[in-house]
Amino acid sequence: MKKTLSPKSFKLKLKLFLTRIFDSKKYDTPCNICGNKIFFRGPNSRLSTTNQYPWCINCLSLERHRGLRLLWEKFPKDFLKSKIALQFSKEPTVDSEWFNKHVVSVYGGENSLDIQNIDFKNEVFDIVICNQVIEHVPDDKKAIKELLRVLKKDGFVQMSVPYPMQLAKTIDWGYPKESDHGHYRNYGKDINLLLDELVGKGCWKEIVVTDPVTIAQDYVYILCRSKNALLSILEQFKVSY
Ligand SMILES: [Zn+2]
Known part of the structure; x- marks a missing residue:
């Protein structure tokens, strides 16, 4: 076709x-x-x-895609080959062929899912990928809880938001601000507190990635359902805790 x-x-x-x-x-x-x-x-x-x-x-x-690509390429391909992945929003970071199954949801388009109420049962996915999405949804707490709900106990969520280190505190307008790419909010360093609350202390990890072309850095979050699951995933990613 x-x-x-x-x-x-x-x-x-x-x-x-x-x-x-x-x-x-x-x-x-x-x-x-x-x-x-x-x-x-x-x-x-x-x-x-x-x-x-x-x-x-x-x-x-863009920078973030290439920085993330480097991180993903640290993951052993034979490990990914058996995994079922769900990704919100299409982007060139990962390759569908790496996974056993790769479901991509494009909001309002292909496989459109509401991230605040994901139309899948509990514990379906090994991997959930969600880059630069939750700043576009009204209820980000519900969205993060949903990402964890559809995740298997030993799986992981790879999430990112735009430039969280540029602001000390999150600014939340409560509506999609046109002049700010339609974001409901811009996250600040206090995203750490949000993740502690929703994911649990010790169950998530911030990783700095670097784009090989521009050398620009970005922050990425790996979220798991337990400390043990996180340790095991970081070992696969060859990231020290
Ligand atoms: Zn390219």
């Missing part, structure tokens, strides 16, 4: 194509997802926090 581009994706590709003609940079370090070496400015013409062009013109990955 012929693949068709959604209007949004088409507009994005066209915009990127036009931008490419006038404003792109070639770097020595290739995109670790697709191998391309030419990059654009990011969305809204932004640069990375390290003043580099962050947007891969081929796979459309």
Whole structure:
């Protein structure tokens, strides 16, 4: 079947194509997802926090996707091969072929799921991936509880939110703020308290990932249902606790 581009994706590709003609940079370090070496400015013409062009013109990955990719690649492929994964929102971080089964939910589109009320039974998934999603939902506490509910006892959630280290305290507007990408809130360092409350102390871990192209850093969270499950997952990821 012929693949068709959604209007949004088409507009994005066209915009990127036009931008490419006038404003792109070639770097020595290739995109670790697709191998391309030419990059654009990011969305809204932004640069990375390290003043580099962050947007891969081929796979459309940004800093966070490539940093996360490095983390995921630490995971043994034969371990992932037996796993059933659920991912909220499409992004180029992981490859479907790594998993036994990979369910991707695109809100309002393919396999659309309400993250605050996930239409799956308890303990179905080995892995749940949720990057830059919970800032878009009204009830983030309910969403995090749901991510853990559909997770098997020995599984893990890999979650991230935009730039939590840039703010001391979370700002919550209580409505989707148009001028802030439609976010209900922007998380601050106090996301740690939220995770302690909802996931449990010692059951989650913050990991810093680095994009090999721009060297920009990002924060990633691994959430588990018990301390033992977390220790075992971190061992697989080769991350020390
Ligand atoms: Zn790429």
